[in-house]
Amino acid sequence: MTFFFCTVSAQKSLPLDTLKLKEAKDMLADDYGYLYIYKNKDFSFTKYDSLGRQIGKMMLTVPYKVQSVQNPLSLALFSENAQEMKFVDQNMNEIQKVDFKQKFGFIKMAYAEDLQQLWLLDDSTKRLIQYNFRNDTMINAYPFDISFDDLMDLLVYETKVYILTRKHIRIYSLKFEKLFEAPLENGKRFRRENETVLVVADNAILKYDPEKGMVKVFEDKDAQIVDKNILSYFEIKANKLYIYNLEKIKETKLQTEPENKQETAPPVTEPSSEKTAGEEGKKTEEEKKESIEKAPDHTLQKLMEDTSEVQAAGV
Known part of the structure; x- marks a missing residue:
């Protein structure tokens, strides 16, 4: 597992x-x-604006898992206990x-x-089912004996099945071929x-990351709950809610990026005592000219290296 995560700076409290x-089991943004x-x-699910004002609230009778809030016009909630999915x-x-x-x-x-299709893991038949709930049609069913x-x-x-357990992430093809597996502690949901x-x-x-595996992009070991949207990271820590702007985090990383070490110039070889002073002066002038001509190429190379490192530093 690769570790590359941002510095939690430029925060503000909401x-x-x-x-x-304090009573929150989960938070989503x-x-x-x-x-x-x-x-x-109390199985409550409440929506707030950025000023902390309540926008809406649901009182549920059994536990539900909130899949995602990326489309706020239609939120999907699944209940294993009730064997149903609600759209809100x-x-x-x-x-x-x-x-x-x-x-x-x-x-x-x-x-x-x-808004039409569901993927269902049926424990009784050990199948992954593709189901169109709008017209009540089973599209496909794949053996999935896990x-x-x-x-x-x-x-x-894209024909890949991502499975998150309490201690692992696993990726399968629709033919039940395992494509990837990695340990992952306390995973809650995909985004x-x-x-x-x-x-x-x-x-x-x-x-x-298909090449690097699981890359950590945000972490705060003191946080109770974390989440993100397209603009920010969010966390609840010490029963307070904090937001970290992604752009400000990138700016901070760029400003604090360590400068590249200057390459040590090669030692100058002392001229032979047999050479005349005129020959030495001529060689010195030629070396200076050669050094000046090579300098732009070296500077350009360093600039390209610096640019690559800055681009790699972005979250």
Whole structure:
């Protein structure tokens, strides 16, 4: 596992009541800056704006897993206990419910790919099911004989199946071929940003890189909960909510990037005592001229190296 994470700087505290944050089981941030707090104590799911004002609230009767809030117009919530998935609008009103009990065995995890299709892990038949819930049609079913006991999340993207457990991340093909596996402690859910797949853990966020494996992009060991949207990282620490702007983090990294060490100039060889002073003077002038002619190339090379390092430093 590769470790490359940003320095948590340029932070600001957001005005949310300490008691609300203390009881939070999970926190999510959408790309418009709204925050969502889920509490296990009363199974409540509440939406707040950036000033801490409540926008909407749901009181659920059983535990639900919030899949994602990236599309705030349609939030997907799955309940293993109730064997159903709810879709909620931007005001936290239920707009649709999909009941799995009548059609399937026991669904261990569900992933809403879009507003029509679901991917379901059926524990009773050990299958991965592609299901169009709009017209109640099973599109495909793939044998998927894995243990579902410690399953935390599921994501399907471009014929790859991402499985998150309490201690690992695994990636399979739809033919049940294992493509990747890595240890990962306390993973909670996946987040996909275009072609990038991220894992949100208790106090860290990691990115899957096909060449490097799991790359840690944010971490604060003192945090209770972390999350991100397209602009910022969020964390609850000491029952306070903090935000870290991605652009400011990049600027900080660029400013604090250590300067490259200057290359040591090669030692100058003393001229032979047999050479005349005129020959020495002529050679010295030629060396100076040669040094001046070579300097721009060396400077350009260093500039290219510096630019590459700065680009690599971005989060």
